[in-house]
Every structure is written in structure tokens, then in C-alpha cells.
Amino acid sequence: MAVEFEAPAPLSAPEFEEKDRLIFSDSERVNPVIESAKWAYSRTNIVQINEDGVKSAARHIHDKLLAESYTPRTWRSHPLHICPLEPHDPADPSNKTVLNWIFLISSLNFSFWSEKEGEADRYGVEWQDAWNSKKKKVWTGYWSLVAALNRALQDDGIPITDPNFYSSEILCPDYVIESVFHQSSQSGESIPLLQERIAVMREVGFILCNGFGGSFKGFLDEFQRRHNGDGTALDLVEMVIETFPSFRDEHYLEGRRVCLWKRAQILVAETWAAFYPSSPDMPHPIFPGPRGAQIHQLTMFADYRVPQILHHLKILSYPSSLVHLLREGTYMPSGSTEELSLRGASIVAVERVREEIMKLREGDEGEQISSVVIDFFLWDLAKRIERGEEKIEGIQTDDIVPCHRTRSIWY
Numbered sequence: 001m002a003v004e005f006e007a008p009a010p011l012s013a014p015e016f017e018e019k020d021r022l023i024f025s026d027s028e029r030v031n032p033v034i035e036s037a038k039w040a041y042s043r044t045n046i047v048q049i050n051e052d053g054v055k056s057a058a059r060h061i062h063d064k065l066l067a068e069s070y071t072p073r074t075w076r077s078h079p080l081h082i083c084p085l086e087p088h089d090p091a092d093p094s095n096k097t098v099l100n101w102i103f104l105i106s107s108l109n110f111s112f113w114s115e116k117e118g119e120a121d122r123y124g125v126e127w128q129d130a131w132n133s134k135k136k137k138v139w140t141g142y143w144s145l146v147a148a149l150n151r152a153l154q155d156d157g158i159p160i161t162d163p164n165f166y167s168s169e170i171l172c173p174d175y176v177i178e179s180v181f182h183q184s185s186q187s188g189e190s191i192p193l194l195q196e197r198i199a200v201m202r203e204v205g206f207i208l209c210n211g212f213g214g215s216f217k218g219f220l221d222e223f224q225r226r227h228n229g230d231g232t233a234l235d236l237v238e239m240v241i242e243t244f245p246s247f248r249d250e251h252y253l254e255g256r257r258v259c260l261w262k263r264a265q266i267l268v269a270e271t272w273a274a275f276y277p278s279s280p281d282m283p284h285p286i287f288p289g290p291r292g293a294q295i296h297q298l299t300m301f302a303d304y305r306v307p308q309i310l311h312h313l314k315i316l317s318y319p320s321s322l323v324h325l326l327r328e329g330t331y332m333p334s335g336s337t338e339e340l341s342l343r344g345a346s347i348v349a350v351e352r353v354r355e356e357i358m359k360l361r362e363g364d365e366g367e368q369i370s371s372v373v374i375d376f377f378l379w380d381l382a383k384r385i386e387r388g389e390e391k392i393e394g395i396q397t398d399d400i401v402p403c404h405r406t407r408s409i410w411y
Helices: 032-044 051-067 072-077 094-107 142-154 174-180 194-211 216-226 233-243 262-274 305-312 320-327 337-360 371-386
Strands: 124-128 136-140 250-253 256-259
Touching: 032 250, 032 256, 032 337, 051 337, 051 371, 072 262, 072 371, 094 142, 094 194, 094 216, 094 262, 124 142, 136 142, 142 174, 174 194, 194 216, 216 233, 233 262, 250 337, 262 371, 305 337, 305 371, 337 371
Parallel strands: none
Antiparallel strands: 124 136, 250 256
């Protein structure tokens, strides 16, 4: 599969009433994704944001974040994550390994919903339940990707996260990649979009090897050079979009370009979280400049799981016609009106939740809440609810409806 797209053109800001604009300082840039999401939300007019739901859910999320001490450092607690050593040493060669691992996972972080959702024979990968454990389990969904790569690295000795390896059809033939993603014995389906995943690996690997010394660390070194060490998270997102066509999550609505940039933003957010220092007062090794990461400029990552939990929390309201489509499992093409409405509304809604949490935290010192952390929390919450480990209490909720079904490389 050839993944070729034209370079993104500058977006003209849509016109919105002043009350609809998010509040930024005069010197602060607005993420183009926010403007695009507002445009898609207003023009599709299908999914709606429930302001009462925003306020009650924001307080619930705020309280849970505090109660669970949920911070960017929570990223390090996931049992399958590879974490950088601390204290941070720029010369430590393991930094390159961690960064390559994060980059490949973000490159392939798309389309994990299953036709066999809820069934034992859905696609899954058998591996240990944590890096330092001998106990085996079957991982499904997004975690099947992480488990497959970890299994290849540790059990099979395949350097699958090295761009110099996976970019080469000689060193790494297609059948090797196919073997990396082999399903567990009880699975009745294979990983979705396997050929598209192989094509993405070839593309991003080729670009890293031919322009950035064969590693994501080399890409970040060039990012630092271009920005004199003071680049922000949004600067890095834009460099990713400019460099890698398969990260360019953009569509057209009424002749206007709508950029959603899910995987580019999550790549930057995962990198930020993985290397987040033990104290927020310490400089961030990826964003060491005076401005820091400015992570609050990023949006949530518009996929199919977070809209589901936003609807459950009554932050989003769906018309009965959309609920019917979701319950029937109707396929929604990438870029369709319904899909852009779901994704656009989710981005705007999480920005509203962030605003409400900031009001609740008014006067508190420390780093302001970001949509990135809210997204991380909501995604983890959705998975806990799916596994039956948690139930929302204390606020009104809607019935959980199935995720929307879209097959694409974008999410």
C-alpha cells in the first residue's frame, strides 16, 4: 500500500462567536487541530456537546485525577511500557532504544477494534503480563500491538523497533513482520490492516534512515537544532506531520481541510510522558528550553474509544439515528460526516472539560491540566469499565454504546 498525501496547506481560522473561542494569551499559538475540530463540529451538527454533562463530568474527572494521583508519571506504571532510566543521562544509549520503541508503537497505533468484540477468539497476542513476570496472558486491542513488539524483542531476538531493520525488505522481509504479529492459539482472526502496517513501517523507517541517522533520537536531535533547543510539543507535532505522510491525519469537509493529527500528537505525548522528570521543576529532557513542552497546546487524541467514554459520561449527546448506526455496527468510512462529527466533537468537548477543570483548580500552583492527561485518564477509564473493573458512580451516565467502526491508518 502506498501512503502518499500532499503536504498540508495552512488553515484559515473559521469564524466563531467570541464565546466559543478558547482563551489563550496573545503570544500563544492555537493548535490547528482545535480550529479544525470546531469547524467539523459546527458544520456536521450531528454529535452535540452537553454543557451540563461537561460540568458534572469535569468535577468527577478532577476528583479522580487527584484521588488516584494521576499525573504524566502514571505512564511509567503500565506493565508493558519500556521506561527510560532515571536520573536522565543524555549519553545513556538506552534512550535511543526507548525512543525507537515509542516511535514504532505510535506509527502502528491504529485500528484495533474487532469484528469479534467481546468474544474469546478475537485477535490477541500471548505474552507475559509484565516485563519482569513469567505469567502469560492474552493481550487484545492496543495492548496486542505492544505485546507483539515486546515479544519479538525479548523472546525472539528480533530488533523489530530498529528503523534500520524494519525499513529493509532484505533484513526484514514481510514474512518476518507477519510473524511478529502472529495471533494467540485461540484467536480466530489476524491483526487488522497488516499490509498497511507493513507499508507504514517501510515508509517511516526509510525516512528516519535517509534523513535522521536511522533513529527517532536522530529526528529529535534535528528538532532541537531547528528550534535552538526551545521547541515545544506543538512544534514537534508539526515537524512529524511535515516529515511523515502516514502521520498526516487530514480530511476534507465542504472543501476545507480538517486536520486531526491523532497519531502525531500521541507520539509526542507518549514521548513527553515517558521522559517526564520526577519533579515538574526539573527541565524536561525532550523540551529543555525556557518554554518547556507547552503540552497544554495539544488536544485529545481523536480515536474511537474516547468518544465512547465521553458519551457514557454524558459529555457528548448522540441523536437516536447515530445510536442506531453504532448498535447495528454500521461501517463509517474515514472522512465521512458521521465520523468527522464524532472526532471533532470529542476534541472540542475535552477542551471544554479542560477549561472546567482549570476553573476548579484556580489558584492552585503547578503545571496546568492538559487535554493529553485527560485523554490518558479517559482511555484508561474506558478500558477498566470494559473489563468490568470499574463503574462510574456519583454522576449520571448514559448507556454504553459500541465504538464507531472505521478502518483506517489514522487511529
